[in-house]
Amino acid sequence: MAKTITNYFEELRGTRVWRSVFRSGTGSSTLHRALAVQQNVFLHLFSTKVRTRLLSFSATWYLGTLTFGTFLILVATGIPLMFYYHPSVPQAYADTKDLQFVVSSGLFLRNLHRWSAHAMVFLVFAHMFKVFYRGAYRAPREFNWVIGVILLLITLFLSYTGYLLPWDQLAFWAITVGSNIASAVPVMGNKVHFLMLGGNMVNANALLRFYVLHCMILPLVAILFVAVHFWRIRKDGGLYAHQSESKTVAANALPAAAQGVK
Amino acid sequence: MPEEKKITPAERGAETSKEFDRRAFFVKLGLGSLSIATAGTAAFSYQFLSPNVLFEPSPIVNAGKPENYAVDSVTLDVNSGIYLIRAQEGFFSLSAVCTHLGCMTAWKPELGIIACPCHGSKFYVFEANKIPGEKIEGPAPRPLPWLQVLLSDEGDLMVDRSRQISPMKFLTV
Numbered sequence: 552m553a554k555t556i557t558n559y560f561e562e563l564r565g566t567r568v569w570r571s572v573f574r575s576g577t578g579s580s581t582l583h584r585a586l587a588v589q590q591n592v593f594l595h596l597f598s599t600k601v602r603t604r605l606l607s608f609s610a611t612w613y614l615g616t617l618t619f620g621t622f623l624i625l626v627a628t629g630i631p632l633m634f635y636y637h638p639s640v641p642q643a644y645a646d647t648k649d650l651q652f653v654v655s656s657g658l659f660l661r662n663l664h665r666w667s668a669h670a671m672v673f674l675v676f677a678h679m680f681k682v683f684y685r686g687a688y689r690a691p692r693e694f695n696w697v698i699g700v701i702l703l704l705i706t707l708f709l710s711y712t713g714y715l716l717p718w719d720q721l722a723f724w725a726i727t728v729g730s731n732i733a734s735a736v737p738v739m740g741n742k743v744h745f746l747m748l749g750g751n752m753v754n755a756n757a758l759l760r761f762y763v764l765h766c767m768i769l770p771l772v773a774i775l776f777v778a779v780h781f782w783r784i785r786k787d788g789g790l791y792a793h794q795s796e797s798k799t800v801a802a803n804a805l806p807a808a809a810q811g812v813k
Numbered sequence: 814m815p816e817e818k819k820i821t822p823a824e825r826g827a828e829t830s831k832e833f834d835r836r837a838f839f840v841k842l843g844l845g846s847l848s849i850a851t852a853g854t855a856a857f858s859y860q861f862l863s864p865n866v867l868f869e870p871s872p873i874v875n876a877g878k879p880e881n882y883a884v885d886s887v888t889l890d891v892n893s894g895i896y897l898i899r900a901q902e903g904f905f906s907l908s909a910v911c912t913h914l915g916c917m918t919a920w921k922p923e924l925g926i927i928a929c930p931c932h933g934s935k936f937y938v939f940e941a942n943k944i945p946g947e948k949i950e951g952p953a954p955r956p957l958p959w960l961q962v963l964l965s966d967e968g969d970l971m972v973d974r975s976r977q978i979s980p981m982k983f984l985t986v
Contacts, residue, residue, distance in 0.1 A: 731914045750864060752869060754868070756864060
């Protein structure tokens with residue numbers, strides 16, 4: 552009998568190297584699958600079991616997952632864009648144009664970055680509306696809602712800082728207007744404005760500051776809060792389900808060992 | 814065999830509290846130095862992030878010879894963001910930066926007003942009984958400020974953008 556791909560994969564899972572990396576071992580019992588989630592540094596943020604009902608589209612419309620998807624696209628397109636972009640006054644606008652007209656696939660990457668950014672802002676709001684109208688923000692999930700609000704602000708700041716980088720007239724005036732809004736903060740408004748722009752006007756310092764915020768500080772802070780956000784879903788008892796909703800668990804009849812793993 | 818010293822519960826209590834005092838002292842010392850370090854870091858960060866040298870254009874702009882400006886003319890210098898206006902009474906300068914959110918306003922000769930393209934604020938220039946720079950309509954919270962106009966030794970008009978003056982102070986040449 553010819554070996555199927557599944558057979559080869561099972562063989563691979565049995566090798567010493569594979570076992571040294573993935574500790575849950577061979578086999579596909581519910582326990583093994585639960586352990587595979589629980590013992591993975593990335594997946595352990597999530598619940599090992601989920602109600603079937605909550606995996607259906609109608610429960611969440613997958614809005615949180617889609618938001619995270621746009622974030623991943625933004626990271627994946629943003630990093631290559633950095634290879635051709637200099638955050639300096641004489642070069643920024645020319646580099647943006649070069650990305651459009653000279654660099655291979657530059658137009659595609661830039662447009663994908665831009666459209667994903669718009670989509671992410673839209674999806675964050677949609678996600679928040681969905682959570683709000685389902686009542687999923689209520690106890691014990693209030694703190695995760697607060698983290699969500701922080702993530703909304705980070706998303707908006709990412710959009711705002713990215714808006715300056717093409718260094719065209721639209722960017723310049725949008726940031727001029729936006730930073731003047733910051734001046735309206737009582738008492739310390741002008742200080743905030745000065746620190747934000749690194750000067751009194753939108754100039755070289757402002758461009759560099761916005762670049763560092765956009766490419767380093769804000770994405771790192773976003774990743775940190777996204778991790779806490781995901782982890783809190785598990786800690787707060789999994790995805791929100793109304794008490795009238797079916798309690799069937801996606802992976803049925805979990806063994807006792809995995810039951811304790813919440 | 815050394816004689817064992819008997820400790821009464823009261824003495825033990827005193828010893829424990831002394832022990833705790835020492836611990837509390839070190840906790841306070843630790844927290845105190847951490848707070849000082851945090852405050853210092855905050856102060857240093859603030860100073861670090863505030864640039865000490867700015868490569869921004871000088872606030873004083875040379876607007877050229879007075880005879881280049883006709884009476885009742887409004888001249889916008891987009892680069893420096895000022896209007897140099899020659900009225901019947903003399904020269905004066907208005908900031909061209911909208912007091913709403915900092916957009917560059919424009920002189921509309923066909924309407925005889927200054928208008929902001931961003932959010933639609935409008936300002937008087939030559940209207941009778943109105944101070945030039947006063948708002949006609951729109952979201953601008955303040956009139957366009959008057960800027961100091963001086964005559965240099967060479968006879969050039971100099972506008973100091975960092976100095977706002979009270980309105981209706983004209984420079985006569």
